[in-house]
Amino acid sequence: MLIYSIRRLIQTIPVVIGVTIVVFLLMHLIPGDAAQVIIGEGAPKEQVEKIRENLGLNDPLPLQYWNYVSGLLQGDLGDSIRSNRPIADEIFKSRFWITVELAIYSTILAVFLGILAGIISAVKKSSPADIGVMFIALFGLSMPNFWLGLMLIQYFAVDLGWFRPSGWGTWSQTVLPVITLGTGGAAIIARMTRSSMLEVIGQDYIRTARAKGVRERIIVYRHALKNAMIPVITVIGLEFGGLLGGAVLTESVFAVNGMGRYVIDSIRARDFPVVQATVLVLSVMFVLVNLLVDISYRYFNKRIDFD
Amino acid sequence: MHNMTADARPQESGNHGTRLVQWKSFYHRLRKNKAALWGGYFLLLMIIVAVIGPLLTQYDPTKVDYSTKLLKPSAAHWFGTDHNGRDIFTRIIHGMRLTLSVGFISVIIGAAFGVVLGIISGYYGGKWDTLIMRITDVMLAFPGILLALAVVSVLGKNLFNVIIAVSIFSIPTFARVVRGSTLAVRKLEYIDAMRSLGASDGRIIFGHILPNITSPIIVQATLRIAVAILTASGLSFLGLGAQPPTPEWGAMLNDGRNYIMDHPHVALFPGLSIVVVVIAFNLLGDGLRDVLDPKMKK
Numbered sequence: 001m002l003i004y005s006i007r008r009l010i011q012t013i014p015v016v017i018g019v020t021i022v023v024f025l026l027m028h029l030i031p032g033d034a035a036q037v038i039i040g041e042g043a044p045k046e047q048v049e050k051i052r053e054n055l056g057l058n059d060p061l062p063l064q065y066w067n068y069v070s071g072l073l074q075g076d077l078g079d080s081i082r083s084n085r086p087i088a089d090e091i092f093k094s095r096f097w098i099t100v101e102l103a104i105y106s107t108i109l110a111v112f113l114g115i116l117a118g119i120i121s122a123v124k125k126s127s128p129a130d131i132g133v134m135f136i137a138l139f140g141l142s143m144p145n146f147w148l149g150l151m152l153i154q155y156f157a158v159d160l161g162w163f164r165p166s167g168w169g170t171w172s173q174t175v176l177p178v179i180t181l182g183t184g185g186a187a188i189i190a191r192m193t194r195s196s197m198l199e200v201i202g203q204d205y206i207r208t209a210r211a212k213g214v215r216e217r218i219i220v221y222r223h224a225l226k227n228a229m230i231p232v233i234t235v236i237g238l239e240f241g242g243l244l245g246g247a248v249l250t251e252s253v254f255a256v257n258g259m260g261r262y263v264i265d266s267i268r269a270r271d272f273p274v275v276q277a278t279v280l281v282l283s284v285m286f287v288l289v290n291l292l293v294d295i296s297y298r299y300f301n302k303r304i305d306f307d
Numbered sequence: 308m309h310n311m312t313a314d315a316r317p318q319e320s321g322n323h324g325t326r327l328v329q330w331k332s333f334y335h336r337l338r339k340n341k342a343a344l345w346g347g348y349f350l351l352l353m354i355i356v357a358v359i360g361p362l363l364t365q366y367d368p369t370k371v372d373y374s375t376k377l378l379k380p381s382a383a384h385w386f387g388t389d390h391n392g393r394d395i396f397t398r399i400i401h402g403m404r405l406t407l408s409v410g411f412i413s414v415i416i417g418a419a420f421g422v423v424l425g426i427i428s429g430y431y432g433g434k435w436d437t438l439i440m441r442i443t444d445v446m447l448a449f450p451g452i453l454l455a456l457a458v459v460s461v462l463g464k465n466l467f468n469v470i471i472a473v474s475i476f477s478i479p480t481f482a483r484v485v486r487g488s489t490l491a492v493r494k495l496e497y498i499d500a501m502r503s504l505g506a507s508d509g510r511i512i513f514g515h516i517l518p519n520i521t522s523p524i525i526v527q528a529t530l531r532i533a534v535a536i537l538t539a540s541g542l543s544f545l546g547l548g549a550q551p552p553t554p555e556w557g558a559m560l561n562d563g564r565n566y567i568m569d570h571p572h573v574a575l576f577p578g579l580s581i582v583v584v585v586i587a588f589n590l591l592g593d594g595l596r597d598v599l600d601p602k603m604k605k
Contacts, residue, residue: 018445029461142585144537146544147560147578154571245451249541264545267460279449279457286450 005295012291016284023280024068027055027272038081038270051081055273077277082269087277091259096281098168099258102250103243105178110185110243111236117186118193118232123220125198133190140187145246149180149253166255173254181250185239192235196228230297237293241286336598343594349587357403366394368401369552377570386576389559390566391552395573398554399580405555406584409470409539410532416474417535418528421481426512428482429489440486443479452476452538459547466555469548473535484527488520522599529592533585540581556581 030037035052056064071078077087121133156176157165164173200206201224209219248260255261259278266274337343361368372392380387386395428439446454458472492498493516501511540557542548549555551562556577563573 014441015444015448018441019448022445022449023457026457026461029458031462138586138589139582142533142537142589143582144540144544144557144578144585146541146557147574147581150560150564150567150574151578154567154574158568241450243451245449245453245456248452248456249544252545263456267456267464267547272461275457275460279453282453283449287448 001299004298008291008294008298012287015287019280019283019287020069020072021065023276023283024065026276026279027057028061030272034272038272040270054079072280077280078273080266080274081271082266082274087274090274091262091277091281095258095262098256099244099247099251099260099282100285102168102177102181102247102256102258103240105174106182106185106243106247107236107240109178109182110189110239113182113186114189115193115229115232117190119197119220119225121190121194122197122201122228130194134194137187137190140183141191143183144249145180145184146249146253148183149176149250152176152180153253168254168256168258173256177250177254177256180253181243181246184246185236185243188239188242189232189235192232193228196231197224200224200228233293233297237290240289240293244282244286333598337594340594340598342590343598346587346590346592346594349583350591353403353407353584353587356400357407360400360403361397364394364397364400366397368393368398368554371552377566377573379570380572387570387572389563389573390570393552395559395576398559399556399576402554402556402559402577402580403584405466405549405553406536406540406581409466409473410536410584410588413470413473413535413539414477414528414532416470417477417531418481418524420474421478422485422524424478424482425485425487426489426516429486430493430508430512430516436486439482443482446475446479452541455538455542456545456547459542464547464550466543466549466553469539469542472542473538476538477531477535480531481524481527484523485520488523489516492516492519526592526596526599529588529595533588533592536581536585536588 027034033048035048035055035057036043039048039051052058056067059067075088077091079085080087080090083090117133117137121130124130153165153176156162162172163176164170165176167173168177201220206219206224209223210216214223247258248263250256251258251260252264259282263275263278266272266278337347370393375384375388375392375394376390377392378384378388384394384396386399388394389398424439424443428436449457455469455472455476458475459468462468462471498511498515501515539548540555540560543555543557544561546558546561549558551558559577560574563570563577567574
């Protein structure tokens, strides 16, 4: 188990290095002169030169990357061009935690709703309940979350006045963004749970349990569900990534001051070091979450041999 | 969202008689799959709307007329008008072209690159396989829309760059699916036999591997168009894609955001349009998967 965890950890290292390379190269993919683009057309030459110097754009590429990575290893994500302050401070003081909170609540909602709906669908296969659940899931899967957010604001915040339409922190500000972000994941998890349950229920050992006279309830919840959850767990890990990406849109709709809104504001202001830093932080977080999911998966299913 | 295995049935290529029988049996099975059929019909209807739709409305999709601003849906304006007095129905009809084009073009580009990489990876294996799979791992490490977002942020915000960004975003998924399918086909005995008879790699790949892996590619492409449309409209909603007054649906939602409190129809219809189109692709994709690839699971 420990050996597996270490090996799995080592496997993620090249991925993280790859992510840093891509993020680093983003600055160099800017068409034309990056420093000029950042500061805008018509800026004085000295200012452009100053930006170029500050960003180290005059150094040879490998040296720039080396400086970038050694900065990262010391927790230095660079400075924001707008505020001139270290990006790490701006991110980790509150923005990062807001997005993490939003993503975790949404994941909980998605997992709970998705698994529940998936079980109902599988157990009552081909019933109106199944068809209804699967139609809602298809709808949830096909809906742009930013639009769902706008509709929820319209109905529950404006018309009914139940929740606050923007911001983050209080209960009444949390509900709508979490529903907005969690729905798509719930739909995917519901579909996965259903198909996985149906497959397990069709297997011999479930038939044996039935033949032995084990009660249906126990068959479903103790025997089938446990094994059906194996592929679902992987999907949950992957969906967490979808949620981190979706958070960008959700935060924009609800004016939540997290990483997503930060990255959008920075793109508009051409504050590229911030764009790089937020993309990097969210991606590394996604990689680490998947690592944790894989390891816990292994832990709960000791008989699975990954090699 | 990973496709675990792909069904690989050896099939005779170049034999038109067999092909025809296969098509007939495919169509027969597809017809039994109601959801897929509806998805397909719907898609056809949307393509027709995209092609001839703009001829059917009398309004200009971009002309500003404040005398008709923010009208509720009525017989004259089916979906009402927006804050610039433009007919929303007309704008949605024009937007259909953009939405479908962005979806199809970006997925075709993404699939082309993904298929080439996936075949190299699966067929040649070894160093190439390791390298390509590491690259896809890295690309998939960027959560959701973030890779596309980053690409658009550096290239500049317009619809063309959104297509590039969404194409790049689609490459790793195709590369993985195609690699898996290629591996499965390559292991078949008759491929081994061909190789020992001295058939060239090119002949094996184009004559035998590619025809055998078209099913998973088509299924993946259909489902991927749904994702591409959602991603592209999301980027436009964030102001990074199509710019006003382009009647792109995501941009319409962004553009009308400040008016929806009192005029919900401004946001309702563009959003519903996205949902309907994406549902059609998802239905068709799910159905095609059931028909073409019984073993492929979501």
